[in-house]
Amino acid sequence: MQWNICVVGAGKIGQMIATLLKSSINYSVTLADHDLAALASVSSLGVPTRQIDAKDPLDLAKGLAGFDAVISAAPYFLTPAIAAAAKEAGAHYFDLTEDVAATEAVRKLAEDSATVFMPQCGLAPGFVGIAGAALAAEFDTLDSLHMRVGALPKFPTNALKYNLTWSTDGLINEYCNPCDAIVNGALVKTAPLEDYERLGHDGVEYECFNTSGGLGTLPETLEGKARAVSYRSIRYPGHCDILKMLLHDLGLERRRDLLKEIFETALPRTDQDVVLVYCTAKGLINGQLREKSLINKSFSRRIGGQVWSAIQVTTAAGVLGVVDLVRRGTLPQSGFVRQEQVALADFLETEFGQLYRAGDADHMTMAAE
Numbered sequence: 001m002q003w004n005i006c007v008v009g010a011g012k013i014g015q016m017i018a019t020l021l022k023s024s025i026n027y028s029v030t031l032a033d034h035d036l037a038a039l040a041s042v043s044s045l046g047v048p049t050r051q052i053d054a055k056d057p058l059d060l061a062k063g064l065a066g067f068d069a070v071i072s073a074a075p076y077f078l079t080p081a082i083a084a085a086a087k088e089a090g091a092h093y094f095d096l097t098e099d100v101a102a103t104e105a106v107r108k109l110a111e112d113s114a115t116v117f118m119p120q121c122g123l124a125p126g127f128v129g130i131a132g133a134a135l136a137a138e139f140d141t142l143d144s145l146h147m148r149v150g151a152l153p154k155f156p157t158n159a160l161k162y163n164l165t166w167s168t169d170g171l172i173n174e175y176c177n178p179c180d181a182i183v184n185g186a187l188v189k190t191a192p193l194e195d196y197e198r199l200g201h202d203g204v205e206y207e208c209f210n211t212s213g214g215l216g217t218l219p220e221t222l223e224g225k226a227r228a229v230s231y232r233s234i235r236y237p238g239h240c241d242i243l244k245m246l247l248h249d250l251g252l253e254r255r256r257d258l259l260k261e262i263f264e265t266a267l268p269r270t271d272q273d274v275v276l277v278y279c280t281a282k283g284l285i286n287g288q289l290r291e292k293s294l295i296n297k298s299f300s301r302r303i304g305g306q307v308w309s310a311i312q313v314t315t316a317a318g319v320l321g322v323v324d325l326v327r328r329g330t331l332p333q334s335g336f337v338r339q340e341q342v343a344l345a346d347f348l349e350t351e352f353g354q355l356y357r358a359g360d361a362d363h364m365t366m367a368a369e
Contacts, residue, residue, distance in 0.1 A: 009073035098213030110336035125216030129339035139283035150234025161236035177212035320352035
């Protein structure tokens with residue numbers, strides 16, 4: 001059965017989602033945004049467009065009528081309004097938000113819904129939760145699960161060793177908001193930029209530290225089943241110290257508007273990026289203490305005659321993989337659906353999940369020690 005999907009938000013991720021849907025025989029797609037200039041700029045994609053003002057509930061509800069599913073690729077603060085309009089339209093709803101409050105709003109809408117409400121479907125949260133749940137399931141008794149994700153420039157040059165690759169608002173949220181975690185078996189909030197660690201892969205050294213939103217609902221699911229669960233962002237060494245200076249010493253954690261202006265003025269965007277997913281779990285298997293890791297490395301690539309960044313590809317593939325599983329009936333058909341309900345093997349088998357398998361020979365590795 002072919003689905004008709006509306007993608008709300010014609011930014012970098014929305015464009016990638018629309019491009020992938022256009023290439024599939026299982027979907028038709030319309031790309032919606034309030035900004036006519038933004039819609040005009042994507043005419044080369046060859047997909048239908050529609051002007052919808054997500055801040056106008058009446059316009060939003062009218063614009064989403066008749067679609068089988070709605071994917072929000074809009075800023076996180078528009079999530080509740082878009083989800084409510086999708087419910088009124090009788091459409092399945094998916095988004096990419098890492099914002100905890102927005103996710104709670106979606107969960108409430110799902111309580112009596114006849115359609116699926118599945119937030120946090122991108123990379124992190126999103127794919128990393130699917131991967132983490134798959135690792136956790138390998139153990140008879142899970143001790144710890146640590147998920148780490150980085151969207152990084154392949155060729156870092158500035159002091160932060162970082163380029164903008166996605167939403168600046170979302171990035172600042174990650175650096176400033178409290179982080180969900182399990183510590184000593186209890187669900188807690190931890191401080192961003194803390195729990196610092198170093199790791200290496202393919203001869204490259206990285207640093208990791210707490211950031212908000214990446215775990216999605218996984219801590220709730222694993223509460224009482226693991227001693228420790230965490231999510232950390234991967235960066236090149238030195239990034240965390242500069243962030244602490246900006247946020248704490250200069251007080252920009254209280255001036256997010258100014259921090260956004262600084263980032264968008266000083267940090268160039270790049271499509272030459274790499275996305276690294278590095279998950280590690282430890283626990284008992286057949287009475288023995290074991291450790292297993294899942295490592296996934298993605299690079300920018302050419303799709304449909306255009307170069308797309310690694311963060312665009314992995315985020316779009318994350319949401320579309322679960323959309324495809326709902327369309328097939330593999331996942332529940334109504335109510336709130338969590339990422340950890342998705343089997344990793346099922347996800348990777350979809351036409352979109354296969355994008356995580358593409359690339360170099362070490363693109364998807366499972367390692368056991």
